[in-house]
Amino acid sequence: xxxxxxxxxxxxxxxxxxxxxxxxxxxxxxxxxxxxxxxxxxxxxxxxxxxxxxxxxxxxxxxxxxxxxxxxxxxxxxxxxxxxxxxxxxxxxxxxxxxxxxxxxxxxxxxxxxxxxxxxxxxxxxxxxxxxxxxxxxxxxxxxxxxxxxxxxxxxxxxxxxxxxxxxxxxxxxxxxxxxxxxxxxxxxxxxxxxxxxxxxxxxxxxxxxxxxxxxxxxxxxxxxxxxxxxxxxxxxxxxxxxxxxxxxxxxxxxxxxxxxxxxxxxxxxxxxxxxxxxxxxxxxxxxxxxxxxxxxxxxxxxxxxxxxxxxxxxxxxxxxxxxxxxxxxxxxxxxxxxxxxxxxxxxxxxxxxxxxxxxxxxx
Amino acid sequence: xxxxxxxxxxxxxxxxxxxxxxxxxxxxxxxxxxxxxxxxxxxxxxxxxxxxxxxxxxxxxxxxxxxxxxxxxxxxxxxxxxxxxxxxxxxxxxxxxxxxxxxxxxxxxxxxxxxxxxxxxxxxxxxxxxxxxxxxxxxxxxxxxxxxxxxxxxxxxxxxxxxxxxxxxxxxxxxxxxxxxxxxxxxxxxxxxxxxxxxxxxxxxxxxxxxxxxxxxxxxxxxxxxxxxxxxxxxxxxxxxxxxxxxxxxxxxxxxxxxxxxxxxxxxxxxxxxxxxxxxxxxxxxxxxxxxxxxxxxxxxxxxxxxxxxxxxxxxxxxxxxxxxxxx
Numbered sequence: 001x002x003x004x005x006x007x008x009x010x011x012x013x014x015x016x017x018x019x020x021x022x023x024x025x026x027x028x029x030x031x032x033x034x035x036x037x038x039x040x041x042x043x044x045x046x047x048x049x050x051x052x053x054x055x056x057x058x059x060x061x062x063x064x065x066x067x068x069x070x071x072x073x074x075x076x077x078x079x080x081x082x083x084x085x086x087x088x089x090x091x092x093x094x095x096x097x098x099x100x101x102x103x104x105x106x107x108x109x110x111x112x113x114x115x116x117x118x119x120x121x122x123x124x125x126x127x128x129x130x131x132x133x134x135x136x137x138x139x140x141x142x143x144x145x146x147x148x149x150x151x152x153x154x155x156x157x158x159x160x161x162x163x164x165x166x167x168x169x170x171x172x173x174x175x176x177x178x179x180x181x182x183x184x185x186x187x188x189x190x191x192x193x194x195x196x197x198x199x200x201x202x203x204x205x206x207x208x209x210x211x212x213x214x215x216x217x218x219x220x221x222x223x224x225x226x227x228x229x230x231x232x233x234x235x236x237x238x239x240x241x242x243x244x245x246x247x248x249x250x251x252x253x254x255x256x257x258x259x260x261x262x263x264x265x266x267x268x269x270x271x272x273x274x275x276x277x278x279x280x281x282x283x284x285x286x287x288x289x290x291x292x293x294x295x296x297x298x299x300x301x302x303x304x305x306x307x308x309x310x311x312x313x314x315x316x317x318x319x320x321x322x323x324x325x326x327x328x329x330x331x332x333x334x335x336x337x338x339x340x341x342x343x344x345x346x347x348x349x350x351x352x353x354x355x356x357x358x359x360x361x362x363x364x
Numbered sequence: 365x366x367x368x369x370x371x372x373x374x375x376x377x378x379x380x381x382x383x384x385x386x387x388x389x390x391x392x393x394x395x396x397x398x399x400x401x402x403x404x405x406x407x408x409x410x411x412x413x414x415x416x417x418x419x420x421x422x423x424x425x426x427x428x429x430x431x432x433x434x435x436x437x438x439x440x441x442x443x444x445x446x447x448x449x450x451x452x453x454x455x456x457x458x459x460x461x462x463x464x465x466x467x468x469x470x471x472x473x474x475x476x477x478x479x480x481x482x483x484x485x486x487x488x489x490x491x492x493x494x495x496x497x498x499x500x501x502x503x504x505x506x507x508x509x510x511x512x513x514x515x516x517x518x519x520x521x522x523x524x525x526x527x528x529x530x531x532x533x534x535x536x537x538x539x540x541x542x543x544x545x546x547x548x549x550x551x552x553x554x555x556x557x558x559x560x561x562x563x564x565x566x567x568x569x570x571x572x573x574x575x576x577x578x579x580x581x582x583x584x585x586x587x588x589x590x591x592x593x594x595x596x597x598x599x600x601x602x603x604x605x606x607x608x609x610x611x612x613x614x615x616x617x618x619x620x621x622x623x624x625x626x627x628x629x630x631x632x633x634x635x636x637x638x639x640x641x642x643x644x645x646x647x648x649x650x651x652x653x654x655x656x657x658x659x660x661x662x663x664x665x666x667x668x669x670x671x672x673x674x675x676x677x678x679x680x681x682x683x684x685x686x687x688x689x690x691x692x
Contacts, residue, residue: 056434156547160517166687170452170475171517199437201430272430275456279549282428317431320424321438327396327425 003353010301014294014341016348018308021340025333034325046318047311055185055200056317059272060284061310062202065209066264067288068306069216070257072297076220077253078233083129083144084261085285086151087122091262092269093155094121096163096276099176110180111204114270115263122262123255125151130254134247140254152279159278172277182271205267212260213299219256229253261285293342305341312337388413388626389422389444391435393451395552396425399579402618405600406450406473409619413626421626433457440465445630446483448622449473452519458482469632471625473618474519476636485621485637489519489614490526491673492646493576494680495666496596496614497530499648500572501538502662503594503611508539510570512561512584514577515551516544518684523576523598523614525689526680532691533669541565545580555583562587562595572596572611585610594657597649607653615647642674 004013026036047057067084074081081087094117104110129143159171168174182203189196220226232239232249240246269280287309294308295301316330340347390410392403410421422444424435432454439447440461445468449458452475462470462479469481476484500509511527513520524542531538543561545551558580562573566587573588574596575581581598582605588595589606597603597613604610617639625632639645648666650658672678683689
């Protein structure tokens with residue numbers, strides 16, 4: 001079964017996939033008459049060449065870590081949670097409710113409360129499909145997809161009719177109070193005297209995302225619940241034979257998953273926008289699926305894949321700002337990366353396995 | 365004396381060179397610049413300025429909300445001046461950014477931002493919609509007309525409310541079928557849904573349909589032309605899309621707003637800038653593509669009403685002033 005050594009599985013396949021996707025992107029860029037090398041340089045400079053670039057890259061990374069972890073946790077229980085988008089939207093609602101309903105004396109208290117608000121709302125949105133799956137057998141893929149649309153409609157209704165300040169045209173809540181402002185990396189670094197771009201939205205949520213990575217790692221590989229989740233994911237029958245409750249695992253894995261997706265809102269809603277806008281999640285829930293697939297559902301992999309997608313987002317924005325490459329092409333590049341790293345896994349794996357097998361035979 | 369003149373003229377040309385370096389910039393909203401409607405109209409204005417002045421400008425099409433502030437700051441830091449934004453969604457990030465770049469001039473369309481270096485361009489869409497509503501009622505044989513909105517937000521309800529008032533002003537018994545395409549920003553770019561809604565409205569008897577739906581309107585106009593009824597375009601002049609089938613277009617001169625801002629350059633006057641019927645900021649489109657559909661009686665009625673609105677004799681209710689529409 002294990003033809004490939006671990007390092008090839010974890011490092012080589014993603015890198016080759018990535019190189020292939022960049023190669024095709026380069027061909028497309030040449031085809032529209034631009035220079036792919038200078039395009040790459042703009043992307044690298046724009047995303048990683050300054051604290052400003054890093055600030056945006058890490059901001060997007062934070063979003064993708066949360067949604068990537070969310071998909072990963074569910075995936076360990078063989079639950080394909082496509083609903084990260086909707087859960088993140090609801091998480092935003094949780095943050096907004098907490099931040100608007102009370103006058104917070106200090107950001108740290110607001111952050112703790114908002115985190116719980118985001119997780120509870122996100123988890124609730126995942127709980128309904130999970131319950132239907134566990135007790136009624138409604139397929140989780142279908143229900144979570146549908147719940148994305150319901151979430152968008154619910155938020156739209158609330159933003160247009162309930163939360164919008166009187167006389168405002170923008171379907172968004174009012175701005176959260178100053179006290180709920182999360183410290184950005186600029187503010188945090190300036191305490192220890194390191195200059196960091198003031199404009200970048202990356203904030204303390206990034207550290208929380210790293211903590212979440214560690215907690216998910218502990219949960220999946222070092223707790224009884226994590227063991228049960230993995231057992232269930234590998235074989236439902238074996239799990240039942242071992243006395244693991246199907247309902248319990250489906251519900252808890254989806255609650256954790258939804259909570260993580262919802263938690264993303266402390267970054268984009270509380271940290272960046274500081275108000276709840278329409279469509280706040282902006283596809284991060286879907287990117288999370290690609291991140292989890294590419295990261296092999298492991299927190300370290302998720303972190304690295306999220307960083308890659310953060311780079312693609314920020315680098316793509318710079319590309320659109322300073323060249324005449326249309327934004328649709330940037331989406332094409334991102335899609336190629338997703339296609340190669342997520343969907344066309346076997347394209348690289350099977351030839352690679354053959355190479356390794358023939359190599360092995362020679363050694364034998 | 366001669367020397368002084370020479371010096372002044374040198375200064376003058378230097379000044380010109382200096383201002384030529386300050387490229388203006390435009391940021392389009394999420395619909396993208398080729399939406400055949402709002403953003404494209406802004407693009408047209410920018411291109412017109414480019415053609416007439418031979419200058420260059422920077423542009424950016426948004427992919428996500430977080431990029432609003434990012435693009436504003438990047439352009440401001442690169443020295444672009446003025447920076448024009450097409451869309452009300454820029455209001456909140458602009459209010460932040462404008463403070464940090466007091467020497468850069470900004471112009472925002474469709475929203476008011478109170479800052480000394482910002483020009484806020486607001487259109488009286490209800491007035492323009494009122495006039496095309498009148499025309500729809502006059503052209504309708506069934507007495508039933510339709511309205512297809514884009515995303516269900518107050519701005520689009522403002523279009524709808526003006527339209528309803530205009531229709532009722534001509535035919536108080538008219539039936540007006542109103543539909544919104546959706547509740548997410550995807551509703552700005554969903555021509556298939558626009559077609560479906562239009563077909564549904566036609567089956568209910570509508571024979572003139574007004575699309576205020578950005579890119580979705582393409583589907584509305586197509587469905588109306590296919591069913592051989594009339595449609596009304598929006599923002600840009602869309603009469604050419606189906607000659608003889610598009611009754612008129614409710615012009616919202618976003619292009620004019622962008623052109624004006626670019627032309628004024630770094631010396632852009634700031635403050636509140638209303639573009640209503642009086643300023644020719646809104647209106648209805650007449651050209652060779654719809655001349656067979658519009659008769660002199662219609663035009664004289666519309667012009668008479670327009671004069672009354674401009675003089676203040678008739679007040680078209682603005683939905684957004686109190687979030688309700690008395691005509692509904």
